[in-house]
Amino acid sequence: xxxxxxxxxxxxxxxxxxxxxxxxxxxxxxxxxxxxxxxxxxxxxxxxxxxxxxxxxxxxxxxxxxxxxxxxxxxxxxxxxxxxxxxxxxxxxxxxxxxxxxxxxxxxxxxxxxxxxxxxxxxxxxxxxxxxxxxxxxxxxxxxxxx
Amino acid sequence: xxxxxxxxxxxxxxxxxxxxxxxxxxxxxxxxxxxxxxxxxxxxxxxxxxxxxxxxxxxxxxxxxxxxxxxxxxxxxxxxxxxxxxxxxxxxxxxxxxxxxxxxxxxxxxxxxxxxxxxxxxxxxxxxxxxxxxxxxxxxxxxxxxx
Numbered sequence: 001x002x003x004x005x006x007x008x009x010x011x012x013x014x015x016x017x018x019x020x021x022x023x024x025x026x027x028x029x030x031x032x033x034x035x036x037x038x039x040x041x042x043x044x045x046x047x048x049x050x051x052x053x054x055x056x057x058x059x060x061x062x063x064x065x066x067x068x069x070x071x072x073x074x075x076x077x078x079x080x081x082x083x084x085x086x087x088x089x090x091x092x093x094x095x096x097x098x099x100x101x102x103x104x105x106x107x108x109x110x111x112x113x114x115x116x117x118x119x120x121x122x123x124x125x126x127x128x129x130x131x132x133x134x135x136x137x138x139x140x141x142x143x144x145x146x147x
Numbered sequence: 148x149x150x151x152x153x154x155x156x157x158x159x160x161x162x163x164x165x166x167x168x169x170x171x172x173x174x175x176x177x178x179x180x181x182x183x184x185x186x187x188x189x190x191x192x193x194x195x196x197x198x199x200x201x202x203x204x205x206x207x208x209x210x211x212x213x214x215x216x217x218x219x220x221x222x223x224x225x226x227x228x229x230x231x232x233x234x235x236x237x238x239x240x241x242x243x244x245x246x247x248x249x250x251x252x253x254x255x256x257x258x259x260x261x262x263x264x265x266x267x268x269x270x271x272x273x274x275x276x277x278x279x280x281x282x283x284x285x286x287x288x289x290x291x292x293x294x
Contacts, residue, residue: 006188010188011186011187011188011193012184012185012186013164013184013185013186013187013193013195013196014193014195016160016163017160037159037160038159038160039158039159039160040158040160041153041157041158041206042219046158046160046161047202047222047225048160048161048195048198048199048202049160051195051198051199051202051225052195052198055194055195055198059188072189074229075194075229076228076229077226077227077228077229078194078198078226078227079224079225079226079227080224080225080226081223081224082221082222082223082224
């Protein structure tokens with residue numbers, strides 16, 4: 001299965017939001033959360049959909065950047081601030097620097113796990129930042145089989 | 148429409164999670180997020196469903212505690228920490244003290260808005276805390292019509 005499909009449909013919860021992976025390469029992802037299926041009671045995007053858009057790049061960057069046969073990711077925590085009503089489709093872009101990725105990989109390989117984090121901005125169709133988040137993840141090395 | 152229905156089905160995003168309001172009264176709500184429709188790729192509850200369970204009590208407490216013809220709530224921000232894998236249905240309970248609610252109502256009435264916040268714990272079927280969140284809301288007074 002290709003990584004875009006895994007991110008968009010691999011978790012049924014995410015699939016139901018109709019979230020889209022617009023671009024995906026090692027160390028970079030751009031995703032879009034559509035407004036229509038995720039409206040709240042006042043006609044803007046529900047907070048849970050914005051959270052989901054802020055969180056899913058963790059899985060996307062993992063799949064495009066790390067070896068899924070050797071490692072798996074955990075989300076440790078997130079802080080999200082809602083700044084403006086989200087009244088259009090919303091996009092997010094996350095970049096993970098190759099040197100930083102190499103360091104994370106090395107640490108997880110050496111000691112079994114490595115914490116990493118990033119901040120991201122959720123933007124509406126006019127480029128306005130509607131929410132910001134700080135995400136904390138951990139890369140874990142898979143145990144050798146039989147261990 | 149009764150408040151339970153509004154919380155469970157009023158926002159389609161929430162409805163799709165099959166979240167349930169177990170108890171609701173002024174200043175108190177207990178809700179449950181079922182595991183099955185919200186599984187992630189490793190068989191535990193997806194982070195976005197846990198976030199949603201932590202966030203929805205804001206709307207539930209609003210509906211049971213404040214006058215929806217005079218006020219409306221905003222979520223300003225949330226911090227959530229994922230402590231353990233969530234491998235069962237998950238519940239949350241939130242209480243808002245009547246004196247605190249009266250103060251919020253009074254401030255929103257006087258100056259148009261009032262910030263309030265609470266912490267909550269998400270628990271699995273064995274009573275284990277799987278996640279904790281800090282939620283920041285704001286109660287806003289509706290503008291008089293024509294204003």
